Amino acid sequence: MTKQEILETIELRQSTLKTWLSCPLMYKFRHIDKLEPAFRYPGTVHGSALHLVLSWLHEGLWNGDLRSLYTKALNYYLYESEEEHIPVRWGGDVEKEIEALKVNAVEILENYRSKEYNQNAIVLFSEVQFSVKILGNRFSGTIDQVRKNPDGTIELLDFKSSKMRPNQYAIPNDIQLTLYAYACKFGELLVDGIWVKPNMLVDSVGIYFLRAHEVYKRKVPGKEVGDEKGDPFFRTSKTIHDLRAFRTEIRHQLSAMVKPWYYPNTASCAFCSYTAHCIGRNDKLPTDQAEEAQELLAQLNMT
Numbered sequence: 001m002t003k004q005e006i007l008e009t010i011e012l013r014q015s016t017l018k019t020w021l022s023c024p025l026m027y028k029f030r031h032i033d034k035l036e037p038a039f040r041y042p043g044t045v046h047g048s049a050l051h052l053v054l055s056w057l058h059e060g061l062w063n064g065d066l067r068s069l070y071t072k073a074l075n076y077y078l079y080e081s082e083e084e085h086i087p088v089r090w091g092g093d094v095e096k097e098i099e100a101l102k103v104n105a106v107e108i109l110e111n112y113r114s115k116e117y118n119q120n121a122i123v124l125f126s127e128v129q130f131s132v133k134i135l136g137n138r139f140s141g142t143i144d145q146v147r148k149n150p151d152g153t154i155e156l157l158d159f160k161s162s163k164m165r166p167n168q169y170a171i172p173n174d175i176q177l178t179l180y181a182y183a184c185k186f187g188e189l190l191v192d193g194i195w196v197k198p199n200m201l202v203d204s205v206g207i208y209f210l211r212a213h214e215v216y217k218r219k220v221p222g223k224e225v226g227d228e229k230g231d232p233f234f235r236t237s238k239t240i241h242d243l244r245a246f247r248t249e250i251r252h253q254l255s256a257m258v259k260p261w262y263y264p265n266t267a268s269c270a271f272c273s274y275t276a277h278c279i280g281r282n283d284k285l286p287t288d289q290a291e292e293a294q295e296l297l298a299q300l301n302m303t
């Protein structure tokens with residue numbers, strides 16, 4: 001594939017960048033070869049459902065029944081979304097796991113809702129699509145939330161529900177967060193079906209770590225049973241100079257993304273849903289020879 005063909009094949013979404021940064025080989029499978037992941041993790045579906053409930057809360061359902069809202073959102077991602085045909089890799093008893101997800105969701109959402117900083121925030125945009133051109137290439141994706149805080153500051157937030165606590169030192173270099181801030185300043189947002197240009201330089205960007213609202217079930221040093229796990233905010237700021245410099249960074253990333261070779265990042269393999277595709281790769285063989293070898297192995301029942 002030529003660079004131009006690769007550029008025409010991939011969609012420049014924030015998820016494409018995310019996959020590229022996680023593992024270039026996974027990016028090839030997902031965004032160039034258009035292969036689907038073999039499975040979905042329950043945690044990923046859980047995160048999507050939590051995002052959906054948070055957007056509903058801020059769209060008028062603030063006092064809604066959290067368990068019912070979460071169940072509705074979870075069922076959507078399990079049975080109705082575009083990915084519903086991709087199996088979920090449940091660990092054991094599905095009913096018990098779903099119940100555990102519901103209990104966890106209610107705990108997180110109740111504590112989210114109990115905070116004055118969330119009650120008093122004015123949400124300007126929630127789960128809003130963006131589109132922005134950077135050096136001739138159009139990037140798109142979804143911003144989780146842009147809010148006006150009670151002190152008047154405008155804050156852009158990306159909700160995270162993975163178990164691993166974000167690393168505060170990595171936040172200033174987070175490409176996705178910078179892309180969102182860039183889109184608010186130089187791009188367009190789809191609001192009620194109309195593309196608008198907010199031309200907004202946000203005061204801060206950051207990750208809102210939802211698992212910080214989980215509570216300790218056992219006493220640990222410095223914390224009592226029932227205490228929440230910590231502060232959910234991991235913030236940084238982006239000046240106009242940072243956003244301009246970001247164009248150069250995007251150019252570098254993009255020029256690497258369209259080169260037709262892809263380095264496996266084996267640090268991500270333990271969690272990868274492309275292992276089935278990846279296990280058969282051989283970077284040193286031309287594709288036709290690799291396919292021939294695969295066929296021979298298949299005839300010998302060795303694949």
Ligand code: SF4
Nearest residue numbers: 023026264269272278
């Ligand atoms: S199995 Fe590892 S190297 Fe292969 S695509 Fe997944 S993360 Fe990348």
